[in-house]
Amino acid sequence: MLVDCVFITEDYEANMRRQRDMFLAASDWTQLPDNGLTDEQRAAWAVYRQALRDAPANWEPAPTWDAPDPPS
Numbered sequence: 619m620l621v622d623c624v625f626i627t628e629d630y631e632a633n634m635r636r637q638r639d640m641f642l643a644a645s646d647w648t649q650l651p652d653n654g655l656t657d658e659q660r661a662a663w664a665v666y667r668q669a670l671r672d673a674p675a676n677w678e679p680a681p682t683w684d685a686p687d688p689p690s
Contacts, residue, residue, distance in 0.1 A: 630679040638670050641685060662689035 647653055648663035669686040
């Protein structure tokens with residue numbers, strides 16, 4: 619399931635990048651060596667974070683975007 623992000627202003631690309639940056643910042647801890655996650659969990663978070671970084675290349679400016687879901 620994807621997270622639907624809705625933007626208020628019409629600078630859609632800038633809004634998407636800000637939202638994406640917030641998701642990346644909120645998951646920074648998952649890549650620290652002493653985070654308490656298993657190697658498998660850490661790898662899943664790395665895949666999620668890469669999908670966030672790749673999102674702008676595949677994104678059409680619009681009022682919403684489907685952000686990838688973080689691992690559970």
